[in-house]
Amino acid sequence: MRRRGAPTFAAAALASLLSLVALAGCSSADATEDTPQLKVTGAFMPQPVSDMASGFLTVTNSGGAADKLTSVTSDISDEVTIHETKDQKMRQVKSFDIPAGGELSLARGGSHLMFMGLKTKPEQGQRISVELHFEKTDPIKVDLPVKETTYNPTQH
CATH class of the missing domain: 1.20.5 (Single alpha-helices involved in coiled-coils or other helix-helix interfaces)
Structure with a gap:
C-alpha cells in the first residue's frame, strides 16, 4: 500500500x-x-598648560541606527567629562548623539572632552589612551596624540 x-x-x-x-x-x-557602525578620526589633545586638558575627535557613524557617546575613561585622569559649548558657555552633558549616517564632531570652540585633575602632564609628542563608551556600540580605544598647545587642525 x-x-x-x-x-x-x-x-x-x-x-x-x-x-x-x-x-x-x-x-x-x-x-x-539597523546598528551603528562607528569610526573615530582626527583625535588629538593640545598640550595642557594646567592640571586640566581637553580632547578633540570625530566619531563617524556609517550605520543605519543612531548611537550616543555616554562617557570616556583614561588612565591620565579619574574624571573625564564631555562638554558642549553653546553661546560661548561650556557645560557638562550626559551624552552626545551620533546620528545614523552622520557624525559627532568634538572640535575647538565647540563640544569636547575635558580631563580634570591630570595625574601627569602630557608633553607634545606623547599619546594619551582613552576609551570611548557608547549606548549601543562596544567601547572604542583611541590614542590622542599630544599636539602643541595652540594646535588647530582647521588651520593646518
Missing part, C-alpha cells in the same frame, strides 16, 4: 525550511543596517 500524501508533505516541509533559512539571512542583513 502506497501513501500519496507523504511526498507532498516532505516537499512542503522542505519548502518551509528553505523559507526560514532565507528569512534568517534577510534578518541578519537588516540587523547590520
Whole structure:
C-alpha cells in the first residue's frame, strides 16, 4: 500500500525550511543596517598648560541606527567629562548623539572632552589612551596624540 500524501508533505516541509533559512539571512542583513557602525578620526589633545586638558575627535557613524557617546575613561585622569559649548558657555552633558549616517564632531570652540585633575602632564609628542563608551556600540580605544598647545587642525 502506497501513501500519496507523504511526498507532498516532505516537499512542503522542505519548502518551509528553505523559507526560514532565507528569512534568517534577510534578518541578519537588516540587523547590520539597523546598528551603528562607528569610526573615530582626527583625535588629538593640545598640550595642557594646567592640571586640566581637553580632547578633540570625530566619531563617524556609517550605520543605519543612531548611537550616543555616554562617557570616556583614561588612565591620565579619574574624571573625564564631555562638554558642549553653546553661546560661548561650556557645560557638562550626559551624552552626545551620533546620528545614523552622520557624525559627532568634538572640535575647538565647540563640544569636547575635558580631563580634570591630570595625574601627569602630557608633553607634545606623547599619546594619551582613552576609551570611548557608547549606548549601543562596544567601547572604542583611541590614542590622542599630544599636539602643541595652540594646535588647530582647521588651520593646518
